[in-house]
Amino acid sequence: MGSATAKFKEFMETSSGRWYSRAWADKVGAGFTCSASQSGDKLNTLVEFMIFAAQHGVLWTGLNILPGNNNSKGSVDDLNRLGSYSGAMAQANSNQGAEAMQDSDLQTAAALGQRVAAIVLRLR
Numbered sequence: 001m002g003s004a005t006a007k008f009k010e011f012m013e014t015s016s017g018r019w020y021s022r023a024w025a026d027k028v029g030a031g032f033t034c035s036a037s038q039s040g041d042k043l044n045t046l047v048e049f050m051i052f053a054a055q056h057g058v059l060w061t062g063l064n065i066l067p068g069n070n071n072s073k074g075s076v077d078d079l080n081r082l083g084s085y086s087g088a089m090a091q092a093n094s095n096q097g098a099e100a101m102q103d104s105d106l107q108t109a110a111a112l113g114q115r116v117a118a119i120v121l122r123l124r
Contacts, residue, residue, distance in 0.1 A: 002041030004048050012052050025057030028123065030116045031087035032109050034101065036094035038082065046086040059123075061116050062086055065108065079108045088112045 004012070018024055031049035033042045053060045062085050068078025075081075081104050082089040090105035092098050 002044050004045055015056070019056055022057055027056075027058050028061055028116055028120050029053045029058040030061040030112055032090065032112065033087065034090035034092055034098060034105075036092065038091055040091065042082070042089045043084070043086065046084065046089075050086060059119075061112070061119055063088060063108070063112050064115060065111060068104070076102055077104050079104055079111060081105070081108070 003009075029049075031046050031053075033045040033049075035042055050060050063080060064085075065080040067080055067083035068074055069076055069081040070083060081102065082091065088105070088109040088111075090098075090101045090109065092101045
């Protein structure tokens with residue numbers, strides 16, 4: 001409902017020991033989110049993740065793919081069809097669940113994962 005799940009918030013709240021010891025400082029992080037609506041307030045969820053990462057000193061990795069499906073020649077098959085820079089966004093119909101996500105959303109998330117891996121290798 002426009003933010004991280006209760007389970008993820010529980011994880012966030014139990015991370016204070018790691019926060020205090022700076023256990024995750026300078027680690028590389030990224031985020032993804034999915035909702036039933038095209039918007040679904042997914043940006044708010046990613047902002048919540050970014051703030052949490054910043055509090056821990058995590059180096060946030062955004063999506064470096066230009067928005068897709070935003071002109072007359074675009075389609076739902078375009079990568080980054082939901083137009084995010086903060087992380088990967090996906091949409092799945094509420095009556096079908098996550099297995100109904102668009103393949104382009106899954107490919108966008110995979111591209112973000114590859115970007116994170118490439119940045120980790122560069123920082124080594």
